[in-house]
Amino acid sequence: MNIEIRVVVELIDQQFRLFEHSFKNSNVETRTELALSEEKVNDFYSKDLKKARCAGLLVQTCNRRLFIVHGEQVDLIQQKIQSELNLASETMEVKHGNEAMRYFLRVVSGMESQIYGDAEIAGQVRKSFFTAKEFGCVSGLLEKVVTLGIHTSRTVKRIDPTTFRSHSxxxxxxxxxxxxxxxxxxxxxxxxxxxxxxxxxxxxxxxxxxxxxxxxxxxxxxxxxxxxxxxxxxxxxxxxxxxxxxxxxxxxxxxxxxxxxxxxxxxxxxxxxxxxxxxxxxxxxxxxxxxxxxxxxxYNAVHNAQVVMAQSDHDHIIGAAMEALQRWSKARRAKDLIDGIGMQSEQDYYGLHSNSSLAHVFFSKVKAEPQACVAKLWLDAVAQNFDEDIQSAAL
Structure with missing residues (x-):
């Protein structure tokens, strides 16, 4: 049972995918050919994502074109993008699930920029996010990942201002x-x-x-x-x-x-x-x-020599951000579970165990603070075996 719960927490969502052409796999000439006009950007949000019933975001800067897509038919979006790239599809970088989320956090923080520590990328991502939101193309997970990315960007700027506050x-x-x-x-x-x-x-x-x-x-x-x-x-x-x-x-x-x-x-x-x-x-x-x-x-001929020693410390910040994302995912899953259980009357659950006052406290706290405390309450309850029937419902 514990192993199954751990897997759910670690694999946040495999339907979260990232596609990218950047300075790492495409020169300026190729990126120029791949650059989308405003009309095509609008089509991506208003047509492609809607047709595939996916949430998504497009970040287009001078050194990268990056898509993140989340939804059950994400394969349709990948096929659509690759069908328009011809030979360029061979160099498109594709990442799935947690790997995609971790990489995106690094991008927003400036750790995957052409100039390490780029201070401008977070603002460009924020602008793209608001565009996606205007088109109604944002899911809860997508919004959480972007928000966490912006927060991580602020964290690295505060912890290491020499590297992250001005370089661009x-x-x-x-x-x-x-x-x-x-x-x-x-x-x-x-x-x-x-x-x-x-x-x-x-x-x-x-x-x-x-x-x-x-x-x-x-x-x-x-x-x-x-x-x-x-x-x-x-x-x-x-x-x-x-x-x-x-x-x-x-x-x-x-x-x-x-x-x-x-x-x-x-x-x-x-x-x-x-x-x-x-x-x-x-x-x-x-x-x-x-x-x-x-x-x-x-610029990097001088700049990179100054930051190479600090990169391992920056990786710890990304790791902490991923742990926060996993906790959020755990809480969201637990909330969905409790919402399902809540469809039945509390009286039915009171009859499952003699300690009805404990169940009453449990449900009261869940209703009052579902996002903040439901995961802890639920996992503590499972660990203590305070109600075997609720455990069975979860499994």
């Missing part, structure tokens, strides 16, 4: 700009990533360059410029003036490349392309172009 692709870009020391910088895109690049650049005293921003929505560009003391150039005009800039940071999401050979650039220009899909298709000869992979590799 945007910080890496700012550091490379410091080494380049350009005369001026154009930042195209003032969304979350673009603003973070500007923030990091503004905090580096070694960067003396004049900063100009451009954004499709002019109000956002003006607000950002006012906050950080930058200049603004209309989005429609920046390509015409691109040859004036020694460094250009492309921090916007576009399904089409925005820099091609037709755009005249300064001979010494460095381009930092933070977009996936890639914002650069081709450039004139001699122009330096760095994408998210090469930016991360350059």
């Amino acid at each position: 692709v945007s910080l890496a870009t700012a550091q490379l700009l410091k080494f380049q020391s350009p005369k001026n910088i154009l930042i195209v895109g003032t969304g979350e990533i673009g603003k973070r690049v500007i923030h990091h650049v503004s905090r580096l005293e070694d960067i003396k360059a004049e900063i100009t921003v451009a954004n499709r929505t002019s109000k956002k560009a003006e607000d950002t410029a006012l906050r950080y003391g930058c200049k603004v150039i209309p989005f429609a005009n920046w390509k015409k003036n691109a040859s004036s800039y020694h460094a250009i940071v492309l921090a916007l999401h576009s399904m089409e490349a925005i820099i091609t050979k037709e755009v005249d650039l300064h001979p010494d220009c460095h381009i930092y392309d933070l977009g996936v899909p890639s914002n650069v298709r081709s450039v004139q000869r001699g122009i330096h172009v760095m994408d998210v992979d090469t930016i991360s590799e350059a």
